[in-house]
Amino acid sequence: xxxxxxxxxxxxxxxxxxxxxxxxxxxxxxxxxxxxxxxxxxxxxxxxxxxxxxxxxxxxxxxxxxxxxxxxxxxxxxxxxxxxxxxxxxxxxxxxxxxxxxxxxxxxxxxxxxxxxxxxxxxxxxxxxxxxxxxxxxxxxxxxxxxxxxxxxxxxxxxxxxxxxxxxxxxxxxxxxxxxxxxxxxxxxxxxxxxxxxxxxxxxxxxx
Amino acid sequence: xxxxxxxxxxxxxxxxxxxxxxxxxxxxxxxxxxxxxxxxxxxxxxxxxxxxxxxxxxxxxxxxxxxxxxxxxxxxxxxxxxxxxxxxxxxxxxxxxxxxxxxxxxxxxxxxxxxxxxxxxxxxxxxxxxxxxxxxxxxxxxxxxxxxxxxxxxxxxxxxxxxxxxxxxxxxxxxxxxxxxxxxxxxxxxxxxxxxxxxxxxxxxxxxxxxxxxxxxxxxxxxxxxxxxxxxxxxxxxxxxxxxxxxxxxxxxxxxxxxxxxxxxxxxxxxxxxxxxxxxxxxxxxxxxxxxxxxxxxxxxxxxxxxxxxxxxxxxxxxxxxxx
Ligand code: HEM
Numbered sequence: 305x306x307x308x309x310x311x312x313x314x315x316x317x318x319x320x321x322x323x324x325x326x327x328x329x330x331x332x333x334x335x336x337x338x339x340x341x342x343x344x345x346x347x348x349x350x351x352x353x354x355x356x357x358x359x360x361x362x363x364x365x366x367x368x369x370x371x372x373x374x375x376x377x378x379x380x381x382x383x384x385x386x387x388x389x390x391x392x393x394x395x396x397x398x399x400x401x402x403x404x405x406x407x408x409x410x411x412x413x414x415x416x417x418x419x420x421x422x423x424x425x426x427x428x429x430x431x432x433x434x435x436x437x438x439x440x441x442x443x444x445x446x447x448x449x450x451x452x453x454x455x456x457x458x459x460x461x462x463x464x465x466x467x468x469x470x471x472x473x474x475x476x477x478x479x480x481x482x483x484x485x486x487x488x489x490x491x492x493x494x495x496x497x498x499x500x501x502x503x504x505x506x507x508x509x510x511x512x
Numbered sequence: 513x514x515x516x517x518x519x520x521x522x523x524x525x526x527x528x529x530x531x532x533x534x535x536x537x538x539x540x541x542x543x544x545x546x547x548x549x550x551x552x553x554x555x556x557x558x559x560x561x562x563x564x565x566x567x568x569x570x571x572x573x574x575x576x577x578x579x580x581x582x583x584x585x586x587x588x589x590x591x592x593x594x595x596x597x598x599x600x601x602x603x604x605x606x607x608x609x610x611x612x613x614x615x616x617x618x619x620x621x622x623x624x625x626x627x628x629x630x631x632x633x634x635x636x637x638x639x640x641x642x643x644x645x646x647x648x649x650x651x652x653x654x655x656x657x658x659x660x661x662x663x664x665x666x667x668x669x670x671x672x673x674x675x676x677x678x679x680x681x682x683x684x685x686x687x688x689x690x691x692x693x694x695x696x697x698x699x700x701x702x703x704x705x706x707x708x709x710x711x712x713x714x715x716x717x718x719x720x721x722x723x724x725x726x727x728x729x730x731x732x733x734x735x736x737x738x739x740x741x742x743x744x745x746x747x748x749x750x751x752x753x754x755x756x757x758x759x760x761x762x763x764x765x766x767x768x769x770x771x772x773x774x775x776x777x778x779x780x781x782x783x784x785x786x787x788x789x790x791x792x793x794x795x796x797x798x799x800x801x802x803x804x805x806x807x808x809x810x811x812x813x814x815x816x817x818x819x820x821x822x823x824x825x826x827x828x829x830x831x832x833x834x835x836x
Binding site for chain 1 (some may be wrong): 590594597598606608609659661706707796797798803806809810
């Protein structure tokens with residue numbers, strides 16, 4: 305019984321995370337080949353990859369709060385995979401924008417990055433995720449030690465930048481970006497609360 | 513006990529968490545965290561485009577005796593499928609595929625339009641009677657959306673000016689105000705206040721009387737599909753698409769400039785005029801280029817969407833950067 309459970313929480317979960325990670329890209333590819341990405345395929349790619357990137361950022365950021373709230377330590381090994389999927393989708397997202405939407409029109413791309421706040425926010429998110437993806441290996445983790453933990457706090461900034469990007473690009477219906485923002489705020493809020501709780505319990509402990 | 517009348521916005525009691533679950537809320541919270549995550553991942557799992565029900569021209573009544581128009585472009589039109597599956601019609605939802613999916617609930621027969629304000633002969637008129645005296649024309653027009661995409665669409669319609677003249681506008685009529693049907697039971701998008709419903713649009717009287725401006729009742733030789741604004745919509749081809757209000761129930765001639773929905777929603781981003789203008793960017797994106805649906809590379813956007821010859825005079829001496 306115990307062995308079964310740990311299989312589900314170990315290998316089983318690893319497979320599940322991987323399947324959920326590649327499925328959206330697979331479906332996009334399949335739909336692309338069948339020509340069923342809709343009337344505006346580039347927009348469909350842009351939106352779907354953006355949505356999934358943000359979802360994986362939030363999923364990665366949810367690991368620690370869930371572990372601390374419910375003791376779900378078995379999630380911890382999958383945080384890196386979730387983060388790398390977020391990076392994978394943001395690369396597709398950026399690739400769609402640069403290569404398909406604007407077709408390597410660098411002057412327009414540069415103008416967008418500096419002039420359009422929602423693109424500035426998105427690009428900031430991407431720039432935060434880049435070093436995280438590069439230093440995601442065990443080797444880098446060892447080499448950087450404590451600084452690795454500090455560096456990887458950039459994940460919060462990436463989440464905030466992604467949410468702000470989505471809020472700022474939305475024309476009228478803010479429901480969907482607000483749902484993401486509320487989830488993000490909850491995740492970050494939980495961390496702050498843990499921190500606060502730790503600080504206030506420490507003196508009590510030293511008294512006893 | 514209170515007797516409650518259910519209004520469309522009310523929460524169905526069945527949607528409220530039952531007491532048992534509430535009492536077991538710790539456990540609930542735990543599983544909700546899992547389920548919520550799973551649902552979020554499942555929600556948009558399947559790409560949306562393939563889900564909309566496909567409409568075929570044969571599903572719609574044919575319109576006959578159409579007169580061709582010299583105003584038509586000879587560019588090749590977008591496919592019937594593109595025109596009827598990729599729509600901005602927030603009354604049925606904010607995704608492009610939502611109108612095709614949800615507009616079938618709209619009841620367009622019977623339909624009547626109220627024509628009021630600065631006219632000698634105001635009244636409420638049935639759609640058949642509104643159209644009866646006029647010949648239907650086919651007008652193949654470019655449509656440029658403010659979101660920087662465009663299509664070419666073979667509309668069927670009647671010059672708005674010809675219709676308005678029957679009601680004899682007074683000399684005080686300076687503007688024309690239009691209003692879309694407000695019926696949340698049929699238009700599910702109206703159940704949330706994404707815009708200040710009902711949708712409203714307006715034109716200056718000379719814009720309304722310009723021969724390019726039509727009231728459309730069909731496309732591709734068929735009556736308008738619901739997702740395209742059935743049974744009666746405005747087409748102003750030199751303005752961004754949001755000016756071309758759909759499913760019209762009211763036309764009022766006014767002395768003052770009427771409030772218009774997108775302008776009310778975001779005045780810095782959507783002006784009253786909304787003439788297609790590559791020189792004036794939307795605050796959040798460039799309007800210099802557009803993607804013609806079905807094409808890969810963007811193409812340059814033309815001033816007044818390529819209709820400058822017919823309409824540029826209307827704005828002589830006006831600062832179009834200010835009056836965007
Ligand atoms: C690398 C820089 C980025 C660029 C150039 C970029 C560009 C874009 C563009 C052009 C759109 C479509 C806007 C529209 O249709 O109006 C978009 C949508 C979106 N992007 Fe980005 N983006 C970037 C980074 C990011 C990041 C880091 C995230 C999240 C972590 C993200 C998440 C999204 C989301 C959620 C959407 C909306 C999708 C929808 O409407 O369903 N983007 N982005």
